[in-house]
Amino acid sequence: MPVDRVRGWVVTLVLTLVGGVVRFWDLGWPTDQGTPIFDEKHYVPQAWQVLRNGGYEDNPGYELVVHPPLSKQLMAVGQWVFGYDPVGWRAASALAGTLCILVIIRVARRMTRSTLLGALAGVLLIADGVSHVSARVGMIDVFPALFVLLAFAALLVDRDDVRARLARVVAEGRITDTLYGPRLGVRWWRLAAGACLGLSLAAKWSGLYYIVFFGLLLVGFDAAARRAAGVARPFVGTLVRDVAPALWACLAVPVLFYLASWLPWIASETGTDRHAVGQQLPLGGPLGFLPDWLRGLAYYSTKVLEFHATLDTPRGSPHPWESKPWTWPMGLRPMLYYYESGTAELGCGSPSCVSAVMLIGTPALWWVSLPVLGWSIWRVVTTFDWRHVAVLVGYGAGFLPWFTNLDRQMYFFYMTPVAPFLVLAVVLALGEFLGRREQGLERRRTGTLVVGIYTGLVVANFAWLWPILVGTWITADQWNAQLWLPSWR
Numbered sequence: 001m002p003v004d005r006v007r008g009w010v011v012t013l014v015l016t017l018v019g020g021v022v023r024f025w026d027l028g029w030p031t032d033q034g035t036p037i038f039d040e041k042h043y044v045p046q047a048w049q050v051l052r053n054g055g056y057e058d059n060p061g062y063e064l065v066v067h068p069p070l071s072k073q074l075m076a077v078g079q080w081v082f083g084y085d086p087v088g089w090r091a092a093s094a095l096a097g098t099l100c101i102l103v104i105i106r107v108a109r110r111m112t113r114s115t116l117l118g119a120l121a122g123v124l125l126i127a128d129g130v131s132h133v134s135a136r137v138g139m140i141d142v143f144p145a146l147f148v149l150l151a152f153a154a155l156l157v158d159r160d161d162v163r164a165r166l167a168r169v170v171a172e173g174r175i176t177d178t179l180y181g182p183r184l185g186v187r188w189w190r191l192a193a194g195a196c197l198g199l200s201l202a203a204k205w206s207g208l209y210y211i212v213f214f215g216l217l218l219v220g221f222d223a224a225a226r227r228a229a230g231v232a233r234p235f236v237g238t239l240v241r242d243v244a245p246a247l248w249a250c251l252a253v254p255v256l257f258y259l260a261s262w263l264p265w266i267a268s269e270t271g272t273d274r275h276a277v278g279q280q281l282p283l284g285g286p287l288g289f290l291p292d293w294l295r296g297l298a299y300y301s302t303k304v305l306e307f308h309a310t311l312d313t314p315r316g317s318p319h320p321w322e323s324k325p326w327t328w329p330m331g332l333r334p335m336l337y338y339y340e341s342g343t344a345e346l347g348c349g350s351p352s353c354v355s356a357v358m359l360i361g362t363p364a365l366w367w368v369s370l371p372v373l374g375w376s377i378w379r380v381v382t383t384f385d386w387r388h389v390a391v392l393v394g395y396g397a398g399f400l401p402w403f404t405n406l407d408r409q410m411y412f413f414y415m416t417p418v419a420p421f422l423v424l425a426v427v428l429a430l431g432e433f434l435g436r437r438e439q440g441l442e443r444r445r446t447g448t449l450v451v452g453i454y455t456g457l458v459v460a461n462f463a464w465l466w467p468i469l470v471g472t473w474i475t476a477d478q479w480n481a482q483l484w485l486p487s488w489r
Contacts, residue, residue: 001160008115010103015122019101022126023094028086030338030355030471036089037357038337040138046091047075047138055264056271065272066307070202070261071140080379089138099137101125103149104420108427110156110364111387117434121427123455124365125420127462130331131360132469134416137337141416143203148210148417149198152394155214158189159221160189166229170265180237181226186198187245194249198257200419205308206398206414215250217390219243224386245462273300312407319409325402329369329417331361332487335412349453357471361485364454364461365426375432376464378474387428394421430454 002008031037036044046065049057057062057065057072078091104125104361109118124130134142162184169175169182186359195215222242226234264272276296277283287295313322323333373395376388398418402410434447442477468482483489 001110002115004115004304008109008118011115011119012109012122013103015105015119015126016102017124019122019126020094020098023097023132025469027090027094027136030340030357031086032338036138037087038137038139038335040089043072043075044138047072047079047089048084049355050264051076051079053268053270054272057265058239058268058270060270066304067140067204068202068261068307069173069265070199071143071204071290073079073261073264074143074203075138078155081161089329090136091234093138093142094135096142097131100131100135100142100149100420102145103146103153104423106358107149107153107156107420109151109423110153110160111390112427113432114431117427117431118449120430120455121423123193124426124438124458125421127362127413127459128365128419128423129360129367129462129465129469130413130416132315132462133337133357134280134413136470138359139413140204144200144207145417145420146197147200147203148394148398151193151200151210151214152390154189154193154196155218155221156390158187158193158218158365159225160196161187162222162225163191163228166225170229175230175261176232178237179232180233181229181231183241190246190249191253193218194253195257196249196263197250198254200262202258202261205304206401206417209401210394210397210417211250211254213393215246217393218246218250220389221386262297266297273303276300308408312408313409319411321411322409323412324410325408328399328412328418328488329366329373331363331412331415332485333412334360334488342475348473348475350477352476353473354476354479355471355473356468356479358468360465360468360488361412361415361419362458362465364458365422368426369422372422372429376425379428388425390430391421391424394418395425 005268032041035041047056049384050069055073055076056069073095074092075089078093078095079088082088101122105122107120108121109115112118131142131145134145151189165184166175166181175181193214197207197211212412219238219242221237223235226237226241230252231237231347265274273280274293274296276299277292278285281295281299321333321335327333328446336356342353342355343351373392376392379385379388380392390439395418398421400416402414429450433450435443437444462469465482466472467478474482
């Protein structure tokens with residue numbers, strides 16, 4: 001790790017503060033005539049139910065309660081603090097988005113061993129339109145993004161901790177005592193990663209993908225560590241020493257934390273489908289030995305799964321802002337969350353005015369995704385750089401599973417948890433431009449210039465998009481100037 005620990009934390013906290021100001025700025029605007037916008041209309045009242053009931057929903061809304069409770073429980077905290085108003089609807093999202101900035105700075109710094117590159121990661125995430133808009137609406141996608149990033153951070157710390165433990169064993173001359181290498185004892189950071197994965201699952205079911213992908217990444221980290229330490233049979237040693245504890249950390253712990261988010265529902269009398277046994281489900285039967293709450297939760301989950309499984313694109317009548325995953329890496333089909341037009345509105349300066357909020361990836365960041373991801377794949381193939389492996393796993397976990405059912409309705413906001421991994425991939429590429437100290441002063445200066453110009457371009461692009469990221473009133477001509485591609489309309 002870099003030795004500038006104090007400076008590293010100063011940089012982290014300053015950039016997090018800047019990001020917090022950007023995320024919270026005029027958070028109460030816009031609204032739909034005082035009501036929530038877009039899918040806030042689902043989640044905001046559900047969070048209010050959670051607040052009113054002490055942690056659970058009791059209005060099935062035609063069985064349209066289709067996600068686990070944690071995100072809405074967190075939104076309920078914001079409503080408890082600020083009230084049932086636009087700031088209260090969105091405060092928890094804005095805080096989660098701000099914390100993502102803090103975490104990604106520390107993650108990038110740990111991966112690159114550079115405070116400068118960690119800071120660049122923070123700046124790029126601040127200037128990412130997807131992350132910005134997701135943190136300013138009362139919707140749920142920013143919460144799994146935070147927990148996934150926290151899980152990733154914990155895995156990186158666990159990786160370093162494992163290697164430090166093995167290094168001590170090597171220094172003591174005990175690495176060859178067995179063919180499989182030493183037992184490593186309790187690994188608290190691995191358990192922390194499992195807890196965060198469970199929280200991501202409790203925030204949105206897509207967290208399940210990260211449990212699978214990160215579990216495989218964890219096993220890969222362990223095998224590589226044992227091999228690097230000189231263990232005679234590192235892969236078998238990983239199977240013998242590490243896999244069973246990894247299953248506990250990456251399966252059992254997430255399930256426990258997922259179930260913990262349902263405790264208020266389990267303790268309730270009026271929770272949605274809480275008493276399905278005896279109503280929708282028969283008493284007794286082959287599964288009668290299970291607790292009624294567990295059978296009720298299984299029934300509830302089956303209804304949710306049925307909703308998601310049948311959420312297909314209607315033939316000839318797609319949702320106007322639906323998109324398919326092959327358009328997501330470059331953000332070719334963004335999401336329009338809010339649109340209002342009017343005349344002579346204050347601050348517009350024109351008879352024809354527009355206020356809009358669009359979930360759109362900052363082009364200077366998202367349009368380089370294909371070459372950047374290609375570079376990461378090249379680095380994995382040629383040098384097996386573990387950093388690029390980790391970033392590709394994180395990116396793939398949020399992207400690849402959506403190709404399994406292309407008939408399903410899908411939207412660009414599904415990429416919210418993926419955005420930090422795009423930023424990390426870009427930062428690793430920028431690190432190559434910066435170069436190493438031994439490459440000479442001129443080379444380093446040229447690399448610094450390139451990195452500075454690119455970072456400035458991303459920030460300038462974000463500033464250009466600002467009006468349609470926050471709903472500022474602009475002229476109709478300015479609105480049309482913001483829509484660079486036909487697919488953005």
